[in-house]
Amino acid sequence: MKFAYRTSVTRQPLRRAVLALPVALACATALTVSSPVRAEGPAGPYQPVTNERLAHAAQGDGWLMYRHDYSSTGYSVLDGINTGNVARLKPVWDYETGSKSGHEAPPIVNGDYMFITTPKNGLLAFQASTGKLLWKYQRDLSDVGLKTICCDVVNRGVALYGNNVYMTTLDNHVLALDATTGKVVWDQALEAPDLGYAMTLAPLVVKGHVIVGVSGGEYGARGFIASLDATTGKQVWRQSTIPAPGEPGGDTWPKGAYKTGGGATWLTGSYDPQTDSLIWGVGNPGPWLAVLRPGDNLYTDSVIALNPATGKIKWHYQYTPNDTWDYDGTNEPVLTDLTYQGKAYKALVSASRNGWFYAVDRTNGKLIYAEKFAHATSVSGFKDGRPITDPAMRPDVDKEVFTCPSFLGGKNWWPIAVDPQTHFAYVPTLHTCMKMKGAAVSYKAGLPFLGETFTVMRDPEHPDDWGSVQAIDLNSGKRAWSFESALPWNGGMLATAGGVVFSGSADGYLYGFDAKTGSVLWKSPKMSSGVIGVPSTWKVGDRQYVGVYAGWGGGVPIWGGDMAKDPRVRSIPLGGHLYVFAL
16 A cells, blocks of 8 residues: 655555444444533533624634635634644643544634534534533434435534534434534524435625525435524525526526436535635535436536625536536635736636636626646536537446546545645545446436436556645646545544644545645654545644544445455544644
């Protein structure tokens, strides 16, 4: 097994993980507790989270939202841990969750309070500096079948506002809980369970509104984004991502297809205060087989800008028109300024599932540039800012294709980070291709709505490696450095002002990379499982901390084809474990 980075000359051996084999996690038994359990005393007075604090979260000592700030940068101004001392980083506390499903949430930290979700909608509150458990909450899912939840029974974290913590649930509720006690303040249902919808994302709070999206694109569920009043839970607006006939974009669908058109919104979006716009990614169309739904199929595989007061769509950019490869468009839009070919732009950047790294003008939705960051044959180029797809790479009922990347994407949901010092984006990357063939399908609520068979396979351009971490220059879209991995790289990225980029590996290490060069400055002691979690960093007093979940699972063990069958992947141990490090 080997890891390497192209800016250095050595490859570093890693020990092989041993223990349990991954299993089909999505059908695991539901838990049955639905009330908070008080464990310890408080971690000092709780500081309410205000609009002002959220607006300036990028400069704060905590980690107040999913990607740290409204721009979704995954970047912290903290520099107490830096290139000169990161080698001295040590574990300071940890917590074992007891769950063997995928652990994907980042630690969210306000002062000395930490909140982190577990699979099947558990929520834990800790003293962030010591690991003292303050309270825990577990959603009662005993009456939920969980059969329509793709992919694994995960949750990606919470939002904070006022004195509340907000969480979405697998049975399509949004909860507000008291941050100091775990008591449920309100509970709002948005959809019935078991019919194709589920909710796994971390909410985003903007101006007292809790903004959420929904999963279900693989089940023909019609996607939407909704806004709820943070105080009462009352729904303020709901915007469908698949337009009905007569609405803008409605003519891009065959008659009646919008009702089962997919377009899930299952990752947290961003907010641009300069244009007062929510900027959100939209997922794949349904069914997967595109010949059954001719047209561009807006707003699937797109990024959209919405008015946060009304939900009205302002503009869109479509990454993959008439998608037939499950390339989604949900990957997080990161808001950043860049200069391309001598011109300055207010941009959003996104590493798309289709293998292209996009920069889009966030004021109007126009393409600035697109550059390949992974082997990409389905989307072959661009004309007048519009992606061109290769007809030879489109499957049909009597046509099998081999194309790249696989439906798991050049990058899946694991978030990038953007560093304003290096002006690089750090991208967790998969190197996979796939065979895909059309199949007969009919819609039935609660059942998969695909119309294709598929097998994930090795990328011939990367015969030895399933993944990598890449740094991409934002002003050009070109790769600056790369760190190659024999195992898939499924960990989210964290960049810091200390010049260190953190991300976890599939065999259970947290890495500290030099942000400029990609050199490995630090590698944690081996953790109990592989990492698909998102690291975060915070400061309490004079001490900076870095935290991450180990807890293998998610889509790769279930859908990963030849990659999931690789003995090195199959032998990754399961089990959720939160680790916190400090100097």
